[in-house]
Amino acid sequence: MGSLVSNLASAVPALSTGLQVARSFNQAAAGEAQAKAKNEALADRRDAVLAGDEMDREKTVAANQEVADSAERETSALQVEQAAADRARKQALRRAIAASNASAAARGLSPGDGSGEALLLGLTQESETEGAESAQQTALKAAAIRAAARAEAQANLLELDQAARKRRLSYLLQAED
Numbered sequence: 001m002g003s004l005v006s007n008l009a010s011a012v013p014a015l016s017t018g019l020q021v022a023r024s025f026n027q028a029a030a031g032e033a034q035a036k037a038k039n040e041a042l043a044d045r046r047d048a049v050l051a052g053d054e055m056d057r058e059k060t061v062a063a064n065q066e067v068a069d070s071a072e073r074e075t076s077a078l079q080v081e082q083a084a085a086d087r088a089r090k091q092a093l094r095r096a097i098a099a100s101n102a103s104a105a106a107r108g109l110s111p112g113d114g115s116g117e118a119l120l121l122g123l124t125q126e127s128e129t130e131g132a133e134s135a136q137q138t139a140l141k142a143a144a145i146r147a148a149a150r151a152e153a154q155a156n157l158l159e160l161d162q163a164a165r166k167r168r169l170s171y172l173l174q175a176e177d
Contacts, residue, residue, distance in 0.1 A: 045174055050168045060160040064153040071149035076141040082138040087132055093127040 097120055104116045 020104045042171075042174070045171055049171045052167050053164045056160050056163050060156045063156050066147045067152045067156075071145050078138050078145075082135060083136055089127055089131055089134070095122060096123050121162050 083120075100116070100123065102117055104110065104119075109116055
């Protein structure tokens, strides 16, 4: 019996050590499960951040395309207006030349005479000057439209970048917790 007691007495520390090891394994397993759950939550959050970035990027691309399309429509409209103004100016010049020629002929003068020719040259130069000024104004308007479109597209890109940075910062702050 004495040997049984002594064997039991020697087994108690071993059993105690075994229990401690089992508790350590349980705690480690629980810690691993918590770490795994935290990592999965962070991965889900990271995926949400990346999905938000992609969604914002798609919206920005679409918005910038709309801005570019709008600018293209406006500049096309300006070019159409410029072409119509050029046709009207040329038509007005032809009428003025015809009226001048008719007036000169009624007075018995030839349109090729010095004063008739000078009058026609003056009308032509005035029309060309008006056309060049109109073309320059149209070019300036088109340049302003394109510059405004570029500025809006850049603002959209900056907003996209800021939103992405905020999401990433939020993700990093959550990852530290």
